Amino acid sequence: MLKALFPTLARFRLAVQLIMLALTVYGSVVVGHYAAEKISGALPALSCAYDMQNSAYCVLIPTQHQFHHRIGEGIVRAQQVTFQIVIPFLMTVLSFFAFFVVIGKAFCGWVCPLGTIQELVARIGRRFGFGLRRFVPGDLGAVGRVRPVKWLLLLALVFLLPLLAGLGVASHSLGNPYCDICPSRLATTLLTGNTEQLALRTNDGIAFALGAIGDALFGFLLVAALAVRQPFCRICPLLAWNSLFQRLSPLRLVKTPHEACAKCGVCSQACPLDIAEIAQAHGRKAFHEDCTLCGRCAEYCPQDGVIQLKWGPWALFASGREYYKRRVKAELPDGSVKPVRFAAREHA
Amino acid sequence: MKTALLTLAALAAFEAAAQAPAAPPAAAGRYAKSQDWTAYPLLLPALGGGRGERLAVRLGPRNLHAAALDVFAADGSPEQRHRQVPVGEDGNAAVAPVAPAKGNYTWVVAREEDATHVTVASTVAYFSNPGKAPTALLREPRHELEIVPERLPREHANYRESEKWGFLVRFNGAPLANQVLKLDTDNGSRGRFLTDAEGRAVVLFPRDFRPAAESRGHGHDHGPPRARFVLAAELDAADKHYLTAFNYSYAPDADRDRSLAWGAFFGVLGMAGALPLLRRRKPFKDGGQIDA
Numbered sequence: 001m002l003k004a005l006f007p008t009l010a011r012f013r014l015a016v017q018l019i020m021l022a023l024t025v026y027g028s029v030v031v032g033h034y035a036a037e038k039i040s041g042a043l044p045a046l047s048c049a050y051d052m053q054n055s056a057y058c059v060l061i062p063t064q065h066q067f068h069h070r071i072g073e074g075i076v077r078a079q080q081v082t083f084q085i086v087i088p089f090l091m092t093v094l095s096f097f098a099f100f101v102v103i104g105k106a107f108c109g110w111v112c113p114l115g116t117i118q119e120l121v122a123r124i125g126r127r128f129g130f131g132l133r134r135f136v137p138g139d140l141g142a143v144g145r146v147r148p149v150k151w152l153l154l155l156a157l158v159f160l161l162p163l164l165a166g167l168g169v170a171s172h173s174l175g176n177p178y179c180d181i182c183p184s185r186l187a188t189t190l191l192t193g194n195t196e197q198l199a200l201r202t203n204d205g206i207a208f209a210l211g212a213i214g215d216a217l218f219g220f221l222l223v224a225a226l227a228v229r230q231p232f233c234r235i236c237p238l239l240a241w242n243s244l245f246q247r248l249s250p251l252r253l254v255k256t257p258h259e260a261c262a263k264c265g266v267c268s269q270a271c272p273l274d275i276a277e278i279a280q281a282h283g284r285k286a287f288h289e290d291c292t293l294c295g296r297c298a299e300y301c302p303q304d305g306v307i308q309l310k311w312g313p314w315a316l317f318a319s320g321r322e323y324y325k326r327r328v329k330a331e332l333p334d335g336s337v338k339p340v341r342f343a344a345r346e347h348a
Numbered sequence: 349m350k351t352a353l354l355t356l357a358a359l360a361a362f363e364a365a366a367q368a369p370a371a372p373p374a375a376a377g378r379y380a381k382s383q384d385w386t387a388y389p390l391l392l393p394a395l396g397g398g399r400g401e402r403l404a405v406r407l408g409p410r411n412l413h414a415a416a417l418d419v420f421a422a423d424g425s426p427e428q429r430h431r432q433v434p435v436g437e438d439g440n441a442a443v444a445p446v447a448p449a450k451g452n453y454t455w456v457v458a459r460e461e462d463a464t465h466v467t468v469a470s471t472v473a474y475f476s477n478p479g480k481a482p483t484a485l486l487r488e489p490r491h492e493l494e495i496v497p498e499r500l501p502r503e504h505a506n507y508r509e510s511e512k513w514g515f516l517v518r519f520n521g522a523p524l525a526n527q528v529l530k531l532d533t534d535n536g537s538r539g540r541f542l543t544d545a546e547g548r549a550v551v552l553f554p555r556d557f558r559p560a561a562e563s564r565g566h567g568h569d570h571g572p573p574r575a576r577f578v579l580a581a582e583l584d585a586a587d588k589h590y591l592t593a594f595n596y597s598y599a600p601d602a603d604r605d606r607s608l609a610w611g612a613f614f615g616v617l618g619m620a621g622a623l624p625l626l627r628r629r630k631p632f633k634d635g636g637q638i639d640a
Contacts, residue, residue, distance in 0.1 A: 033499055034452075034481030133625050198615065199606035212614040219618025227625045 104249030109294035125226030389469035452479030489521035523547025
């Protein structure tokens with residue numbers, strides 16, 4: 001039964017993504033008005049606090065707020081250090097980590113609503129034959145040039161600017177600058193029919209500028225996702241944040257060395273984030289900081305057991321030749337499928 | 349030069365913080381108006397009374413006399429779930445969550461009673477740590493005449509002007525039909541609503557924030573500006589006059605000072621910026637491109 005419903009890991013992942021998209025965007029319909037916030041509090045990377053009726057809390061929101069309201073102002077007031085700084089910050093990090101232990105970086109590849117939306121747009125792009133663009137030399141350039149951006153966004157927009165706002169050095173309009181440009185905030189609120197977040201504040205220059213960047217970024221990635229796989233994930237500070245802890249989670253990608261890897265490279269073609277290291281390296285280096293644990297590399301590895309998704313000692317999925325043969329019949333490693341072609345009807 | 353100015357600004361900020369006798373209350377910036385906007389009984393925050401506190405909030409009864417506040421929590425042991433907190437000499441009582449790590453909504457009541465009158469002021473205090481949902485807390489009857497929100501706005505949300513929210517009016521635990529519910533707001537609006545057969549009144553928050561007032565909230569506590577409101581119901585029964593009020597805060601309409609047209613413009617601009625990515629490319633060497 002399960003085998004018929006989910007013949008491939010990709011089909012199973014799509015089902016999980018769609019369920020999580022519905023839960024993160026319309027969760028309160030299922031779990032109730034208050035419970036949605038409680039679940040979000042317990043699983044802090046669930047969805048967006050800007051959606052005030054459904055779910056709430058992405059770990060980046062309390063992190064910015066604590067740098068802004070707690071740490072920055074706490075340093076200024078220099079009192080109640082334990083309650084103002086240590087406990088709230090540890091609670092955010094620990095509750096995030098409690099969630100993280102269960103699924104690790106698979107949040108990005110299996111749960112994130114924006115990731116799901118980008119993949120759905122990419123499917124449309126593949127179906128309609130838009131040419132795939134990759135971060136490889138000769139096309140969009142080496143992927144290494146993009147990778148530092150997510151770290152810069154994490155440091156500057158999640159940590160530094162909120163802290164400076166809390167210290168009183170920067171404007172309070174910079175209190176949660178990452179949320180102000182976050183395209184997931186726009187996606188999840190627009191999916192509930194709420195255009196409030198798309199509208200720009202006109203009485204605050206900084207808020208207007210940040211909102212304009214966010215809206216432009218959202219528009220950009222909606223179109224870019226037709227040709228570029230997961231365009232925003234590459235610069236997402238949550239991916240950087242997750243990668244800080246990826247070695248601590250039992251859920252991980254494991255690759256063992258194999259002589260065919262030097263000439264193959266199919267796994268890196270399958271990788272939506274163009275991680276070349278998955279083909280070139282093994283061991284710890286193969287589980288790269290950009291990996292979202294989507295499992296496509298394992299699906300498209302034609303060697304038995306070379307790439308595995310493991311939780312602790314248990315292999316949840318392992319590559320295999322027979323699986324690979326079935327998989328490529330339905331979809332090429334880069335996600336290409338038989339495109340939809342429009343042709344004029346022939347008249348007799 | 350710019351660095352020096354920034355450094356001076358940072359030093360000035362530290363200096364000002366060091367010289368201040370005490371940090372201004374989070375609520376003071378928001379609730380700068382005097383208390384004469386209503387004659388109904390209120391429970392208002394004093395020092396440290398901002399929403400979303402973790403440790404304690406100081407609430408004081410206004411327009412009624414009460415020696416203590418009754419505090420009802422959604423979580424904890426029976427002793428913790430109902431506590432009485434004495435009102436101090438400054439006219440305020442410290443309301444804390446049942447445990448340091450437990451938060452969410454707490455129902456707070458002040459009651460004044462004599463032979464012919466029962467006056468009740470009620471509100472909710474929100475503590476930003478996780479805690480049990482207030483659904484059961486709001487369902488339990490506690491006084492003769494009660495006004496209870498059907499649903500409370502969550503941590504990052506507010507009651508907002510132009511929005512409709514449901515409130516239940518109960519007498520001795522039973523829904524009170526055709527009961528008049530009066531609304532007074534800090535911004536000077538007055539409203540009147542009637543409960544239906546289920547004791548439910550739909551309250552429309554008036555669009556009454558003035559542009560000058562809207563900038564008030566962008567001060568110490570960085571949140572949206574808020575104004576207070578109070579809902580009050582009066583009833584004569586069994587030779588007594590019952591007056592009960594529920595007060596909380598509401599915020600401006602989210603559409604104020606926002607432009608959807610500008611938002612859409614920048615969204616479309618971003619889309620246009622991505623169009624070059626849709627141009628077809630020749631296949632590259634590693635075989636990843638399948639269409640020529």
